[in-house]
Amino acid sequence: MPFGHESRFMNLQLTQGRLLTLLQLSSPALPIGAYSYSEGIETLATQGTIATGSDLFHWLSQELNSGSIRLEAAILRWSYLAASQPDFEALARWNQWLSALRETAEMRSQSWQMGRSLLRLFADLEPELTEQLPGFARQGDCNFAIAYSLVAQAWQIPLEEAAIAFLHSWAANLISAAVRAVPLGQTEGQRLLQQLTAPIQTAHAEIAAMTEADLMACNWGVALASMQHEALYSRLFRS
């Protein structure tokens, strides 16, 4: 475990108030632009690689099982713990790691843009709490997973719930992108999200047990799809 004062924050209870705040933070309706990104799914839909609901289910479960969303979610946890200390140096380091881990220029811009938008929104909602955030968080290259952890920690949302909601929100956004890009029916999309409940819980438990030495993933499919997206002739999505 990279941090020593964890137990203090494990005692946070998910009160009704915090649950409602978490629902707001992880809602697809949060105005941070998540709907405009597909993380390569638009390319795969164009190529016919993702043509059905089961193709999409396979893709998202593989990502949860071995893909780079695991790295993001792991760093989100460590960043939350660093924010609780608070340890700004560790936060800046995790942010630099995430920028260096992003597969492509598009996915790096996506992460920075969503991070920036979330922190801007948070500053409007919570001007006083915002003053306690680290300086780099105001410089525009704060990755989304870091921004999310900062906001979740500032709002005293318990880590476990914040982290699993992050995965769920990620899956919901990509399903929504696929519903438009493939296209798939709305009901089909909701069915897939429901089917992902088990893979999300499994991934969440595995990620919670990860140390720095476990920070590895297989990103070949996502990297190629995202790189090719940058060169797609006609694009609905920004990644």
Next chain:
Amino acid sequence: MNSAVAPLPTPGRAWHGQATLTFERRGERTVPQAQTQAPLKVQRPFYPEGPSLCQSVLLHTAGGMVGGDRLSYDLHLKANAHALVTTAAAAKIYRDHPQPAQVNGTVRVEPGAWLEWLPQEAIVFEGAQYHQNWRVDLAAQAHWLGWDVLRLGRTARGERFCQGEVRSRFEVWHDGQLIWLDPQRLVGSKTLWQSPHGLNGCPVIGTLVWVGAVPTDEVITAVRAIWEQQPNPQGEAGVTALQRGLLCRYRGASTSAARRWFIQVWQLLRPHYSDTAATIPRVWQR
């Protein structure tokens, strides 16, 4: 999972090859200094492009790696030195026992210097365990261009990478900032092999990275165009910008397709950090 595999050989059997190469600029010339330990050797340097660029070829005299074997590379480019380091032949990683074969590399490149690390491909037999770990530290005015091509399973013998494991980590720093972190873990399975999320049925994956400067859009477009202009492109490719560099990925069936594209990309990028044109090392012309 590995219960059918033979037990570990006696510890004394495993190799630990080492190569410490230091390149120093003396006047017009880049002078290498090499210390090696078997089974690694370094051939005498070549200067096909003039005295400033030293081409060094590393030779693995044991022919391949088995589980438990280790290779350590330590490459140090002093200020204004220029070097291209390659290998004499493809590396083979045999299926042997559950211990991984390990390659560890550290690279330091001082101001005004650049290093091209262009090894021939590694062939990882199905069932083999292969770990490689590279850390590259570049000064502010320094460049590194490296590539890594892996063939997973000997497809000519009907192998698929449904068993075995590859861990490959590259960490590249430029002027104290982490620019590229690529910690791959490929656990052999039918799903990894077949899935479009993993290998998509392709035995060959290749990566080319250049770190040292922010690439222009024109360079990115040109690198993509080289791929599209390949006479018979086999497999798929992607190109993107890093924060201070450029990244290419290849996934397909052919090491020569990856190599052909990468060589042309390397030749296109060379003028961005050097005033000499890239000359193909003789050892590649089999």
